[in-house]
Amino acid sequence: MRTLIIAEHDGQHLNDQVARAVTAAQQWQQPVDILIAAAQPDTLAAQAAAIQGVSSVLVASDAALQHPTAEHLAEIIVPLATNYTVVLAAHSAFSKNVLPRVAALLDVNMISDVLQIVSTNTYVRGIYAGNVLATVQSSDSKQVLTVRGSKFAAAASGATAEVKPVAAPAAPAGSRWVAEAFNKSERPPLAAAKVVVSGGRALGSSEAFAEVLAPLADKLHAAIGASRAAVDAGYAPNDLQVGQTGVVVAPELYIAVGISGAIQHAYGMKDSKVVVAINQDPEAQIFKIADYGLVADLFEAVPQLTAAL
Amino acid sequence: PGLKCSVTLEHPDEGKRFMKALVAIKRVVDYNIQVRVKADGSDVDIEGVKMGVNPFDENAIEEAIRLKEKGIVTEIVAVTIGSAANQDILRHALAMGADRAMLVETQETLHSLSVAKVLKAVVEREQPKLILLGKQAIDDDAGQTGQMLAALLQLPQATYASQITIEGDQATVVREIDGGTQTLAVSLPAVITADLRLNEPRYVKLPNLMMARKKPLENVALDTLNVSLTHNIQQLNVATPPTRPAGIMVKDVNELLSKLRTHEGIIA
Ligand SMILES: Cc1cc2nc3c(=O)[nH]c(=O)nc-3n(C[C@H](O)[C@H](O)[C@H](O)COP(=O)(O)OP(=O)(O)OC[C@H]3O[C@@H](n4cnc5c(N)ncnc54)[C@H](O)[C@@H]3O)c2cc1C
Ligand SMILES: Nc1ncnc2c1ncn2[C@@H]1O[C@H](COP(=O)(O)O)[C@@H](O)[C@H]1O
Numbered sequence: 001m002r003t004l005i006i007a008e009h010d011g012q013h014l015n016d017q018v019a020r021a022v023t024a025a026q027q028w029q030q031p032v033d034i035l036i037a038a039a040q041p042d043t044l045a046a047q048a049a050a051i052q053g054v055s056s057v058l059v060a061s062d063a064a065l066q067h068p069t070a071e072h073l074a075e076i077i078v079p080l081a082t083n084y085t086v087v088l089a090a091h092s093a094f095s096k097n098v099l100p101r102v103a104a105l106l107d108v109n110m111i112s113d114v115l116q117i118v119s120t121n122t123y124v125r126g127i128y129a130g131n132v133l134a135t136v137q138s139s140d141s142k143q144v145l146t147v148r149g150s151k152f153a154a155a156a157s158g159a160t161a162e163v164k165p166v167a168a169p170a171a172p173a174g175s176r177w178v179a180e181a182f183n184k185s186e187r188p189p190l191a192a193a194k195v196v197v198s199g200g201r202a203l204g205s206s207e208a209f210a211e212v213l214a215p216l217a218d219k220l221h222a223a224i225g226a227s228r229a230a231v232d233a234g235y236a237p238n239d240l241q242v243g244q245t246g247v248v249v250a251p252e253l254y255i256a257v258g259i260s261g262a263i264q265h266a267y268g269m270k271d272s273k274v275v276v277a278i279n280q281d282p283e284a285q286i287f288k289i290a291d292y293g294l295v296a297d298l299f300e301a302v303p304q305l306t307a308a309l
Numbered sequence: 310p311g312l313k314c315s316v317t318l319e320h321p322d323e324g325k326r327f328m329k330a331l332v333a334i335k336r337v338v339d340y341n342i343q344v345r346v347k348a349d350g351s352d353v354d355i356e357g358v359k360m361g362v363n364p365f366d367e368n369a370i371e372e373a374i375r376l377k378e379k380g381i382v383t384e385i386v387a388v389t390i391g392s393a394a395n396q397d398i399l400r401h402a403l404a405m406g407a408d409r410a411m412l413v414e415t416q417e418t419l420h421s422l423s424v425a426k427v428l429k430a431v432v433e434r435e436q437p438k439l440i441l442l443g444k445q446a447i448d449d450d451a452g453q454t455g456q457m458l459a460a461l462l463q464l465p466q467a468t469y470a471s472q473i474t475i476e477g478d479q480a481t482v483v484r485e486i487d488g489g490t491q492t493l494a495v496s497l498p499a500v501i502t503a504d505l506r507l508n509e510p511r512y513v514k515l516p517n518l519m520m521a522r523k524k525p526l527e528n529v530a531l532d533t534l535n536v537s538l539t540h541n542i543q544q545l546n547v548a549t550p551p552t553r554p555a556g557i558m559v560k561d562v563n564e565l566l567s568k569l570r571t572h573e574g575i576i577a
Contacts, residue, residue, distance in 0.1 A: 069465075069493070070456065070466055070468075071465060071466070074460065092487055093469065093485070093486040093487040094486070094487065096452050096453075096468075097456060097466075097468050097469075098456075099456075100421065100452070100453035100454075100455075100456035100457045100460070101456045101457065101459060101460040101466065102460075103422065103453070103457065104422060104425060104456070104457035104458075104460035104461050105460045107422075108422070108541070109420055109421070109422045109541055109542045110421070110422070110451075110453055110457075111542075112450070112451050112452055112453060113450070122545070125450075126450060126550070127353075127448060127449055127450055127547070128338070128343075128344050128353065128447070128448060128450070129340075129447065129450065130450075130550065131343055131344060131549075131550070132344060132346055132353055132547050132548070132549065132550070133547065133548045133549070133550050134544055134546075134547045135544070135545040135546050135547070135548075136542060136543065136544050136545065137542070137543045137545055138541055138542050138543075139541045139542075139543070140541045140542075173496075174464070174465040174495060174496045174499075175465035175466070175467075175493060175494070175495045175496075175499075176493065176494045176495075177491070177492075177493060178481065178492040178493060178494050179491070179492040180486075180489065180490070180491045180492070181489045181490050181491075182488045182489035183488065183489050189488070191487070195575070220576065228505070231506075232505075232506070237489075238471070238485055238490070238506060239485070239486075239487060239488050239489050239490075244447070244450070245444075245445070245504075245505060247487065252572075252574070252575050253569070253572075253575045253576070263343060264340070270553060273572075273575075274569070274572055274575060275553070275556070276565065276569070287556070287558070289553050289556075290556045291553075291554075291556040291557070292556055292557060292558075292559050292565055292568050292569070293556055293557070293558045293559065294558070294559050294561070294562070294565055295558065296561075296562075301562055304562040305562045305565070305566070308562055308563065308566055309566075309576065309577070
């Protein structure tokens with residue numbers, strides 16, 4: 001039997017996480033195929049075909065896939081799933097919208113955000129905001145799951161898998177894409193950045209994000225993140241939220257500025273290699289998970305740090 | 310004879326446009342509590358721990374109430390699946406402003422697919438136009454039930470909603486996605502899952518709780534819904550994740566920088 005990976009992309013580029021999903025998929029020791037569902041799939045298919053460890057790239061092409069809905073993707077994936085015992089994707093807002101729909105249509109359970117694949121049907125995943133690790137086993141005939149990308153190395157490229165078309169049923173009525181608004185940024189994407197500089201409620205304004213945090217991020221070529229309190233207060237856009245209900249990051253360096261370190265926030269960053277915390281409260285929770293803690297007023301320490309770099 | 314019947318059969322409430330909203334809510338450990346693992350690693354120990362409505366589900370209830378206040382939704386039914394203890398969150402939903410509540414009673418722990426199957430049976434009974442859930446339960450962190458329910462009902466889905474606008478038989482939903490937002494238009498009935506930024510749930514005051522006692526709360530035994538459930542997911546064990554090794558406190562920015570420079574390639 002075979003393993004199918006559902007690829008996320010933006011129409012032009014394959015998401016970096018796809019190569020990580022390919023590594024995770026090798027656990028089943030069976031051929032791994034990647035599905036590209038897109039309006040103009042050719043360059044995407046070529047990118048997928050280059051990933052080592054991929055057997056074939058399946059291409060579903062339809063104009064409506066410019067902005068695919070979960071309903072449409074499910075209708076493409078479910079018939080294909082007959083030939084697969086494993087359907088997986090890297091965990092993201094995209095995959096966690098689509099795969100539960102697919103799993104239910106296949107009448108199987110789904111395992112979300114897998115951290116470790118123990119065997120072909122046994123997984124470790126976080127529950128209670130990552131405060132507990134649960135080992136779960138699924139006896140379903142098909143395994144449907146999402147994996148935490150940062151827990152798996154990216155598969156190398158340089159291969160040339162075969163590319164073959166598959167059927168793309170028309171988009172079902174009932175659900176229609178209207179608009180999308182992406183926060184344009186020259187910075188590296190949060191989930192993939194090597195360095196993340198995150199600000200909390202203590203920043204106090206969006207101006208402070210721009211004037212205090214951004215120069216530090218510029219010097220470090222870092223992505224900017226935020227706590228939920230900062231996002232809720234309107235200091236930073238929602239897609240920068242790091243945590244249980246935001247993005248989970250695992251950069252080489254994470255700098256938490258004016259963030260208390262609530263468990264929901266910690267969930268999103270505690271796998272970072274090196275954690276730096278700057279907080280004026282010596283008792284702040286964040287110091288418990290920081291490698292280097294600095295008790296200081298951020299409005300003094302951050303400009304100093306930026307100047308010294 | 311030969312005339313077309315001029316009487317159209319209408320829903321009795323059609324005049325004031327009837328729109329029922331069903332809100333599915335889960336009882337979970339309070340989000341402020343850091344749960345512990347039992348000594349034998351079999352499960353988490355939540356004996357005597359403070360419980361409450363899953364935060365996202367509270368957003369879902371609040372949204373239904375706001376839509377009712379705008380005259381769009383006409384009736385709100387809150388439903389939960391679980392033990393008799395779940396009555397407290399139903400009372401909470403009623404106190405917030407739901408009109409009726411339903412407890413589908415079972416002692417079993419159900420995973421998202423089974424919850425979705427039970428909710429499907431409830432939807433078929435209640436025939437709501439709007440089906441609201443939270444985007445994820447903060448205990449299992451699965452984030453699956455809404456999408457699964459939509460699939461089983463073959464209805465449109467709009468997950469991670471931060472804004473819902475209803476006009477006629479269509480809901481326009483702004484969704485929180487990686488990197489920004491997306492707007493979808495879904496025809497009703499549809500399943501919508503709430504994100505935290507959808508709204509700010511209202512506080513429940515004591516008089517509201519007293520009044521809620523008079524509102525109907527129905528107990529339905531799971532067996533009576535004729536849903537066949539499988540138990541293909543097993544939790545083998547739970548463990549506390551390894552803690553990060555203790556860090557050190559630095560006295561100033563210069564010491565911080567010299568420490569960071571000992572880690573290869575992090576900073577120039
Ligand atoms: C269901 C649910 C999901 C959640 N999901 C998330 C999530 O995904 N991500 C997330 O981040 N949160 C999440 N939260 C919220 C979380 O519980 C905390 O409320 C939030 O993380 C707090 O943000 P904060 O640290 O910026 O603010 P605060 O807790 O207010 O901390 C501010 C910190 O700044 C320090 N400070 C103040 N002034 C200065 C100064 N001048 N210099 C230096 N330090 C200063 C203070 O000492 C304090 O430690 C969630 C909550 C719930 C209920
Ligand atoms: N036992 C339950 N009873 C009612 N609703 C539930 C139950 N479990 C989950 N839900 C709903 O499904 C959502 C997502 O749950 P989950 O898929 O477990 O993350 C929750 O926010 C609730 O709205």
